[in-house]
Amino acid sequence: MADVALRRGRERFARPLFLITVVVGSFLLFLTQPMVARMALPRVGGAPAVWNSAMLVYQALLLAGYAYAHWLSRLKPRRQAAIHIVLFALAALWLPIGLRPDILPANVEPALWVPWFLISSIGPLFLIVSTQAPLMQRWYALETSRGEPYPLYAASNLGSFAGLIAYPLVVEPLLPLHAQSSLWTGGYVLLVLLVAACALTIPAGLAEQRPEGARERPAARQVAIWILLAAVPSGLMLSTTTHLTTDIVAMPLLWVLPLGLYLLSFVVAFATRRRPTELITLLVPPLMLITGVVTFSRSAQNPVYSATVELLLLFTVAVALHGEMYRRRPAPAQLTHFYLAMAVGGMVGGIFCAIVAPIIFDWTWEHPLLLLAAAVLVPQRPLLELFERIWASRAARWLAIVIPLVAFGLSALAGAYFGWITGTPAVLVGMLVLLLGLFSLGQRWVFALCLAALMLCYGGWRMLSDSLIHHNRTRSYFGVYTVEDYADGAYRMLTHGTTLHGLQFLAPEQRRQPTTYYAPKSGVGLVMQQADYLYGNQARIGVVGLGTGTLSCYARPGQQWSFFEIDPSMVALATRSGRFTFVRDCAPQARMVLGDARLTLARQPKGGLDILALDAFSSDAVPIHLLTREAFQVYADALQPKGMLLVHISNRYVDLLPVVAASAQSGGWHAVIMDYSPDFLEAGDQFSRSIWIALSRNPDNIAELIVSNFGQQEWRVVSPRKGFDGWTDDYASILPLLKWDAFEFGLSK
Secondary structure, eight states: OOHHHHHHHHHHHHHHHHHHHHHHHHHHHHHHHHHHHHHHHHHHHHHHHHHHHHHHHHHHHHHHHHHHHHHHSSSSSHHHHHHHHHHHHGGGGOOOOOOOOOOOTTTTOHHHHHHHHHHHHHHHHHHHHHHHHHHHHHHHHHHHHGGSSHHHHHHHHHHHHHHHIIIIIIIIOOOOHHHHHHHHHHHHHHHHHHHHHHTSSOOOOOOOOOEEEEEEEOOOOHHHHEEEEHHHHHHHHHHHHHHHHTOOOOHHHHHHHHHHHHHHHHHTSSSSOOOOHHHHHHHHHHHHHHHGGGGGGGEEEEEEEHHHHHHHHHHHHHHHHHHHHHTTOOGGGHHHHHHHHHHHHHHHHHIIIIIIHHOOOOOOTTHHHHHHHHHSSSSOOOOHHHHHHHTTSTTHHHHHHHHHHHHHHHHHHHIIIIIISOSSHHHHHHHHHHHHHHHTTTTTHHHHHHHHHHHIIIIIHHHHIIIIOOOEEEEEEOOOOEEEETTTEEEEEEETTTTTEEEOOOTTTTTTTBBTOOOTSHHHHHHTHHHHHOOTTTTEEEEEETTOOOGGGGTTTTTTEEEEEEEEHIIIIIIISSSHHHHHHHTTEEEEEOHHHHHHHSSSSSOOEEEEEEOBTTTTTTOGGGSSSSHHHHHHHEEEEEEEEEOOOOOBBBBBHHHHHHHHHHHTTEEEEEEOOTTTTTTTOOOOEEEEEEEEOOOOOHHHHHHEEEEEEEEOOOOOTTTTOOSSSSSSOSGGGOTTTTHHHHHOO
């Protein structure tokens, strides 16, 4: 009787104990992702590249963790617990969590070095923590009276979501990186204690009970379906992130939101209550038709609406596909098979988006392709009973051929005669294609083809033309660049995502004219024109961020120019492609230094520059690691004692002035700012509004700059914002600097 009472008492706490354990483990796991990516920025540079590499590493480690859990589950339960606790202790040798002291070597491919760097730094910790979701469910299911273990996976993903969202909203704004590392270490110790407590709930001598058929492996077809159902949402999560930050709003917070919604979809799909998942699954196909049109539209025109639609589509599709996975779940004895297949699918989706797509596509084509794959996989039912009867009739075979042909015919008509959907006739054509899609619900392939035709109606034909005929786009590890001619070939523009990165007139007599943010009366234009006056006729000038090479048109004989550029594709566009000729015409001897500017500048001779212009933006994303106090010390070392630093802070969504002002104050810089707006005579496409800050550690240098302008433009002294201490490598938060009013209108940079 005593044993029975002890067992009942133990079981009373089993469910909350296992629940807390998987939540804590998942919270730690997904707190790690943004925290480690943030730690890596000063060492490896290139925020988008770091995030992609980090995501791929995490998916690989998650797969390894699930494979370990699958192997471990074959052993006797008490042996499983002993091995797992020992491995927890071994992984603790990597505490406190952080990165190795290594620095990215010169002439090494970052896409290969960064994953190795991350795995060697946090691999053992991440791997052992990643095993909790499947392994704790397996231990929980050993006692059959506890019920199904799968709802624990919903709790696991709720913990993952909480960890991910807590980082940008709570952890990063409140704690420096060393304190974040200590917090994570404390969480790890708590997790070890919880896992040990879960191990104590395994009765001594318990033999793992296998239900009938449990010894059989899942059918290969079933495993393939699990992998597909996991791969599409995983890929769609990454493609949505790329699509948002390339064509809508390029800000780091949007890296976290798609992953957070992806995790939240598991919470809904694996919950005991099935009604929410069933309702969302029912709504997904018509929702895909209604919102899928945003895929090719010019999203930056209304960024809040477009971002909301994209995120809604990701969440609902992920719920529907993960819900279908849950419906096809195996018996608890095959639970680790199921989660291993899920991890393989996640890895497949990650590899497709992070490695394959940037190599084979010139635009984010993986996004519409994954939406079409989701259209084939998502459960569907006819919209009306009448439609169901029609599709059950003999006419169904012909309808399956005719409807896609009609849909693509109407789509081609819209693309050929109406271009973008703007006028009433074009809208009517789009509505007809949408109605054909609604009629096709329940016929997966027909529905997917109608969705494809509808997306082509709304800008897809133009995107295809740009890729297949005009070849005016280039995609690299760092983004999508588009080159287009305007005004009947009068000038050519370069955009990165949705942000203008340069403009050049094509007439021979105008090709050397500076344009856009680099106008002669802009802050950088005035300084470059006065370089000889300030530093003599052999001024040494460095520029971080090449763009089209517009600044090179200020080069004068005798000056030494160096461009620091992270993306080889940009160097090719500006120097070798012939699309832009600023560098070739104005500074053919300019030195091109490839790599992240902070790292490459640190390798330059100290005091080797007189002027350094910082203009490094990935679309409109904020290069946090280039604006910290430590980064400004690198710039100070690269400049001679009287040297001048110019920082371009024009940005749609973030006010960077307080960041630069705080770094200037802490580093002993004197700073002035110029907010240049072209007047009526200058207005048009040639010049753009720009905000530049000029900094020097020599006050006389700044005074000379102001006097030498002869009243052309007004330089204002920069004052730090009260209560804002700036960014460091150990602490940086973007939330206090957001321009919330800009999101409504999608203002240009």
